[in-house]
Amino acid sequence: MQDVSPPTSPVSRPQSRSKVARLSDARSARQGVPAQEAERTILAVEGLSLAFGGTVAFAEIDLSVKAHEIHAVIGPNGAGKSSLINAISGLYAPQAGRVRIGDEAFARVPSGRLAALGVARTFQNLALFAGLSVQDNILSGLAGARKAGLAAQFLGLPSARSEARAHLTRASDVIALLELQAVAERRAGSLPYGLQKRVELARALVARPRLLLLDEPMAGMTATEKAEMSGFIRTARETYGTAIVLIEHDIGVVMRLSDRVTVLDHGRRIATGAPAEIQANPRVIAAYLGLSDDESEGFADEDAA
Amino acid sequence: MAATLTVSAPRALPARTIGLLLLVVIALGIVPLVGTSYLYEAILTPFLALALAGLGLNLLTGYAGLLSLGSAAFMAVGAYAAFNLSLRLPVLPLPITIFAAGLVAALAGVVAGLPALRLRGFYLAVSTLAVQFFVAWALNRIGWLSNDSPSGIVTAPRLVVAGISFEDARGRYLFSLAVVVLLTFAAWRLVRSPTGRDLVAIRDHEIAARITGVRVARTKLLAFGLSSFIVGVAGVLWAFAYLRTLEPAGFNLDRSFQILFIVIIGGLGTLRGAFLGAGFIVVLPLILARLGAAILGDGFDSGTLEMCQRIVLGILIVAVLIREPAGLTALFDRAVSRLRGRAA
Amino acid sequence: MNPDLAFLIEVIVGGLLSGVMYALVAIGFVLIYKTSGVLNFAQGAMVLFAALTFVSLLERGLPFAGALAATLAVMVVLGLAIERAVLRPLVNQPPITLFMATLGVSYVIEGAAQLAWGTQVHGLDLGIDDTPFEIGGVLVSRFDLFAAGIAGLMVAGLTAFFRYTRTGLAFRAVADDPFAALNTGLRLPRIWSAVWIAAGLVALVAGLLWGARLGVQFSLSLVVLKALPVLVLGGFDSIAGAILAGLIVGAVEKLSEVYLGPFIGGGIEGWIAYVAALAFLLVRPSGLLGLRSVERV
Numbered sequence: 037m038q039d040v041s042p043p044t045s046p047v048s049r050p051q052s053r054s055k056v057a058r059l060s061d062a063r064s065a066r067q068g069v070p071a072q073e074a075e076r077t078i079l080a081v082e083g084l085s086l087a088f089g090g091t092v093a094f095a096e097i098d099l100s101v102k103a104h105e106i107h108a109v110i111g112p113n114g115a116g117k118s119s120l121i122n123a124i125s126g127l128y129a130p131q132a133g134r135v136r137i138g139d140e141a142f143a144r145v146p147s148g149r150l151a152a153l154g155v156a157r158t159f160q161n162l163a164l165f166a167g168l169s170v171q172d173n174i175l176s177g178l179a180g181a182r183k184a185g186l187a188a189q190f191l192g193l194p195s196a197r198s199e200a201r202a203h204l205t206r207a208s209d210v211i212a213l214l215e216l217q218a219v220a221e222r223r224a225g226s227l228p229y230g231l232q233k234r235v236e237l238a239r240a241l242v243a244r245p246r247l248l249l250l251d252e253p254m255a256g257m258t259a260t261e262k263a264e265m266s267g268f269i270r271t272a273r274e275t276y277g278t279a280i281v282l283i284e285h286d287i288g289v290v291m292r293l294s295d296r297v298t299v300l301d302h303g304r305r306i307a308t309g310a311p312a313e314i315q316a317n318p319r320v321i322a323a324y325l326g327l328s329d330d331e332s333e334g335f336a337d338e339d340a341a
Numbered sequence: 342m343a344a345t346l347t348v349s350a351p352r353a354l355p356a357r358t359i360g361l362l363l364l365v366v367i368a369l370g371i372v373p374l375v376g377t378s379y380l381y382e383a384i385l386t387p388f389l390a391l392a393l394a395g396l397g398l399n400l401l402t403g404y405a406g407l408l409s410l411g412s413a414a415f416m417a418v419g420a421y422a423a424f425n426l427s428l429r430l431p432v433l434p435l436p437i438t439i440f441a442a443g444l445v446a447a448l449a450g451v452v453a454g455l456p457a458l459r460l461r462g463f464y465l466a467v468s469t470l471a472v473q474f475f476v477a478w479a480l481n482r483i484g485w486l487s488n489d490s491p492s493g494i495v496t497a498p499r500l501v502v503a504g505i506s507f508e509d510a511r512g513r514y515l516f517s518l519a520v521v522v523l524l525t526f527a528a529w530r531l532v533r534s535p536t537g538r539d540l541v542a543i544r545d546h547e548i549a550a551r552i553t554g555v556r557v558a559r560t561k562l563l564a565f566g567l568s569s570f571i572v573g574v575a576g577v578l579w580a581f582a583y584l585r586t587l588e589p590a591g592f593n594l595d596r597s598f599q600i601l602f603i604v605i606i607g608g609l610g611t612l613r614g615a616f617l618g619a620g621f622i623v624v625l626p627l628i629l630a631r632l633g634a635a636i637l638g639d640g641f642d643s644g645t646l647e648m649c650q651r652i653v654l655g656i657l658i659v660a661v662l663i664r665e666p667a668g669l670t671a672l673f674d675r676a677v678s679r680l681r682g683r684a685a
Numbered sequence: 686m687n688p689d690l691a692f693l694i695e696v697i698v699g700g701l702l703s704g705v706m707y708a709l710v711a712i713g714f715v716l717i718y719k720t721s722g723v724l725n726f727a728q729g730a731m732v733l734f735a736a737l738t739f740v741s742l743l744e745r746g747l748p749f750a751g752a753l754a755a756t757l758a759v760m761v762v763l764g765l766a767i768e769r770a771v772l773r774p775l776v777n778q779p780p781i782t783l784f785m786a787t788l789g790v791s792y793v794i795e796g797a798a799q800l801a802w803g804t805q806v807h808g809l810d811l812g813i814d815d816t817p818f819e820i821g822g823v824l825v826s827r828f829d830l831f832a833a834g835i836a837g838l839m840v841a842g843l844t845a846f847f848r849y850t851r852t853g854l855a856f857r858a859v860a861d862d863p864f865a866a867l868n869t870g871l872r873l874p875r876i877w878s879a880v881w882i883a884a885g886l887v888a889l890v891a892g893l894l895w896g897a898r899l900g901v902q903f904s905l906s907l908v909v910l911k912a913l914p915v916l917v918l919g920g921f922d923s924i925a926g927a928i929l930a931g932l933i934v935g936a937v938e939k940l941s942e943v944y945l946g947p948f949i950g951g952g953i954e955g956w957i958a959y960v961a962a963l964a965f966l967l968v969r970p971s972g973l974l975g976l977r978s979v980e981r982v
Contacts, residue, residue: 056588125552147548147551148554148557149550150552151554152551152554156553157552159548159549163549163551164545164546165542165550166545166546167544167610168541168542176538176542176550176553178556179535179538179542180553182535182554184535186534186536186563188525189534190534200535219678243553269630323518406781408781460963460967462781463724463921464779464966465961466781466784467913468959469967471956471963474955474958474959475956477955478952478953595846598788601788644804645800645801648796648799648800650798651795651796652797652800654789654792655790655791656789657789658788658789659771659790660776660785662778662782662785
């Protein structure tokens with residue numbers, strides 16, 4: 037209820053296509069991001085290292101993400117990208133280094149507090165609540181924002197009811213934003229893969245996170261679906277001002293979508309910079325771009341888990 | 342009404358509401374007029390108690406995905422708590438006693454659920470077995486719990502609420518029906534609430550649930566507590582309304598499995614499943630006995646019947662898991678929609 | 686020797702030896718769990734089925750060797766049938782579903798065994814003298830020692846099988862990483878069949894020993910309940926863990942029965958093993974020797 041404000045005109049880019057009109061209707065909050073807010077560092081990873089037993093997943097990683105930025109993390113298979121996201125979201129316990137989220141610093145991020153910290157994420161393998169409807173999945177994204185206790189819900193007290201209404205409005209907004217109206221009532225597990233990926237994005241977005249971690253949101257998609265998904269990710273950023281960390285294999289998509297790119301190879305950060313700089317960086321070319329992008333996935337590094 | 346809370350569920354069909362109303366009218370209005378005491382005592386009352394136990398277990402296993410093999414222990418806790426409360430605090434009205442017994446069972450459930458914060462899957466299932474054996478042992482060992490009865494068997498108190506006796510077969514049926522309707526409604530409210538969503542979320546993907554802000558530990562304990570409350574009250578019905586006696590052996594591991602089977606056959610994660618499953622479990626032996634007697638004549642003794650029942654039940658469990666994991670509920674829904682299709 | 690100490694040792698030795706019997710049942714579980722991730726609740730029913738079949742064949746006049754061979758054949762068929770009819774259609778289902786299916790299977794086997802062979806208790810004499818004998822002032826059951834010997838032989842046999850035969854090596858590969866094993870062209874279904882046959886044979890050995898000790902009757906299938914805490918303690922996927930945990934559980938049970946029982950009342954062996962195993966689990970959630978798995982997301 038608190039942040040349901042009247043629709044505002046979008047700060048849209050031309051490629052938002054014809055959706056713009058509908059997006060602006062669906063949009064509910066947070067228009068432009070204040071200037072100083074845009075310069076704020078939302079996520080700072082400092083010297084983070086993680087190993088499983090003797091196998092190094094990644095070591096001494098530094099990474100910083102500003103508000104409103106789309107920051108891609110790329111690298112060959114086994115470079116440690118997913119492990120990095122999992123460490124940032126507290127699923128793995130790093131051996132060294134710190135993760136700063138907003139004003140708080142953690143040796144291990146408490147994953148149960150992630151939502152409260154304003155962080156949401158999607159998973160490399162689908163992680164939907166398969167037995168719930170699409171709408172219920174998205175509503176679950178607001179679990180951390182819920183105040184009403186069990187008794188209030190159970191007895192249908194006014195506080196619980198108005199909260200439920202407000203959350204429903206927010207869910208409907210995201211459903212409209214990501215064009216999921218047609219499947220809102222369907223069981224999430226029954227949807228095709230591409231749609232499930234989109235529902236996962238919706239579930240992460242509904243909480244209007246400051247920081248969104250996307251672990252291969254376009255893996256296994258067709259070119260059309262990827263273009264669509266790119267559009268949704270951009271829209272999400274425009275609409276909610278969310279900072280995004282994105283893992284993606286399709287170099288073309290990464291270069292078009294991201295503001296900055298960090299390249300990992302064998303668990304080490306070898307470069308960070310704007311897409312154009314990265315494309316010109318000889319170390320990156322040697323490590324990664326030398327291989328034709330999607331096909332390079334076949335060459336998995338066996339030694340860096 | 343719960344309009345704001347249920348919007349997320351598939352729109353309730355008017356047909357379903359009508360069906361439900363019809364069911365209530367039959368159960369409350371017609372059955373009591375035409376029922377025989379055999380119908381009440383051998384079929385309806387045990388059906389209601391088992392359905393309620395199934396409903397409770399379904400919250401835990403079907404919705405929250407936490408497998409329990411100790412349901413009978415929670416039934417026993419409920420039944421014995423109610424027995425002792427009515428014995429030692431006779432001033433309490435029966436509904437209060439039953440509610441308090443449910444709370445005791447819920448507390449036992451929360452304690453039994455503590456390992457769930459560390460353990461998962463089989464390890465957790467095995468820990469619920471520990472509860473099963475511990476409760477059975479405690480009931481056998483601690484004479485005070487069964488009022489120091491030498492045989493261990495005690496008689497349940499009389500079913501009297503506000504001066505009205507529910508002692509006869511029909512009364513016990515009506516009493517059970519009232520309790521079951523009330524708790525089913527409560528369970529329905531729960532699964533439609535945001536907390537109900539949390540239950541399914543930790544079942545379907547615990548990590549994602551934690552990341553989205555579901556308080557996983559609290560939700561698991563809540564699932565154990567709420568489930569055990571209902572299962573505990575089911576235990577009270579089983580002992581007070583159906584058997585009218587209490588003995589530890591009535592709440593053994595086989596009973597736990599029976600309730601699990603009700604949930605599996607009826608359909609995991611649906612409220613109706615518990616009723617369909619319980620109906621099936623209660624009626625199956627009666628049908629088998631008739632069938633056996635018709636085919637084999639006198640050679641079909643109770644031992645053979647029990648074995649046949651075991652085999653049929655086992656085959657059904659496997660068949661349901663392979664062919665229709667959503668249980669009888671799914672079959673039922675399909676049949677209804679086919680009928681509707683034909684009518685249209 | 687101090688009589689108290691001698692008694693203590695006697696209790697411990699008795700516990701360890703009965704622990705071997707628990708481990709015997711637990712190994713059957715581990716075999717199947719390691720390769721297919723199924724916790725086979727029907728293992729207890731298989732133990733009952735094996736013992737009941739063997740005894741009934743003996744009583745119908747078959748010689749010992751003939752009854753053994755016939756039971757062996759029956760167990761092989763049974764193992765294969767379960768794998769084919771129940772587990773294969775359920776491949777890729779969540780572990781809990783598979784577990785519940787084996788619960789159903791255990792009902793079918795128990796019902797069928799008793800329908801076929803009757804419900805009365807049968808004595809089973811394996812021809813082993815059960816008079817205790819004395820080693821250094823400690824009384825040891827001859828039968829338990831024999832059982833321990835058989836269990837040892839069986840473990841040695843299984844170890845040799847896994848180390849030196851093609852199927853055995855394949856089994857280990859599957860246990861380590863089913864996907865990798867599939868990719869390298871191992872035929873999973875064949876290995877699963879092999880493993881279910883092996884579980885049937887282990888059940889036969891356990892059934893004969895347990896049957897000889899307790900009499901062959903329905904309660905034999907409840908040995909599964911004795912094996913579960915052993916599995917929990919040892920880790921579901923470790924044969925060595927099962928043996929070690931079996932010994933520990935056996936000793937803990939006997940010790941607590943003798944020294945704790947008088948204070949809190951007898952009959953605690955029904956749950957003390959569970960509580961001990963759980964207490965341990967809270968410290969180490971994957972058991973003594975079980976693999977600690979990294980959560981994959």
